[in-house]
Amino acid sequence: MILRYGDTGDDVSLLQRRLTRAGYPVAETHIFDHATESAVMTLQRDRGLVIDGIVGPKTLIALPGIALALHLTDADLVTAADALGVSVAAIRAVNEVESRGEGFLPDGRPVILFERHVFYKRLKAKGIDADAIAAKYPNIVSSTAGGYMGKAAEYTRLATAERIDADAARESASWGAFQIMGYHWKALTYPSIDDFVSRMQRTEADHLDAFVRFIAADTALLSALKGRKWAAFANGYNGPDYARNLYDAKLAQAYAKYAERDKVAA
Known part of the structure; x- marks a missing residue:
């Protein structure tokens, strides 16, 4: 469940009650209004979460005050912006639009998506x-993309591929x-695919x-x-299908939101 500014209904009402019980009082209006967004952002700041005002799984879990050892923090986004020489608002926008939102499955493994057409090329x-x-494993090896099972089931596909060629499978x-592809490990200066995967598991x-x-x-x-x-950024990051998914428009909208928020905060 994802809740954000403008949403309405019983889920929003429940969120408002939970915020109040957690020490972030807000009126129970059934509307995700500015007051609710402000309360959520304060909670996120206090818990060391990314401060975006969006209520996803990590924010919901953090409501009772549970520590999240593996989560991304707002300080991490600032560090990334400094490393790339870009504005923090730009990194916040990319984090909102281009990331999966949740980097780990409930069982603690990093989220993955196995690409059978990439495996085909790497075996070749x-x-x-x-x-x-x-011909024997069409769901694992194919010249075309597809066969996705999603979430934990992707590890079943990966395990089958690893029995064929472990390194190529992880790549x-x-x-x-x-969603960084494993085969980039060398260009990204990781010592090996095993090191890359090990870091993704942390x-x-x-x-x-x-x-x-x-x-x-x-x-x-x-540069983009x-x-x-x-x-240009969405095309380079997602490929030509970016326009169909409106990634560029979503990035522009998210950036404008965070840039304005940072301006007000300053």
Whole structure:
């Protein structure tokens, strides 16, 4: 469940009651208004969460005061912005739009998405008969994308792929909150694919670090982010389908929101 400014209904009313019980009093209006957003942001600041005013799984869990050891913090976003030489508002926008929001599954493993067409290409590059394997495991090896099962089930697909070629399998999955493909490990200066995966298993800060490395290694992407050229950034990060999903418009809208918020705070 995701709640944000403008939402209405019983879920918002329940959120308002929980905020009040947690020490962040707000009127029970059934409307996610500015007062509710302000209370949420104060909670997020107190709990060390990303301060975006959006109520997702981490904010809901944090309401009773439970510590989240693996979560991304607002300080992490500031560090990332400094590392790339961009505004914090730009990083906040990317975090809201381009990240999965939750970098780990409930069982503690990092979120992944296994790409069977990437695995096909990497097997081919190793001189392995990918077509023969595809005939036996079409959901794992294919010249076309697809076969997704989502969430924890992606690890079942990965495990099958690892029995064929472990390194190529891990390189063929996107990892963590920012969906960085494993095969980038060398370009991003990780010692090995095993080291990359090990870091992705640690914290969301490591996921953000992989994102920072990815952007820093691509001059076009970094230039687009610095210049807030959202269409160019979305195209470079997501591919040509970005327009269909309105990623550029969402990034522009999120950036405007955070830039204005930072301006008011200053």
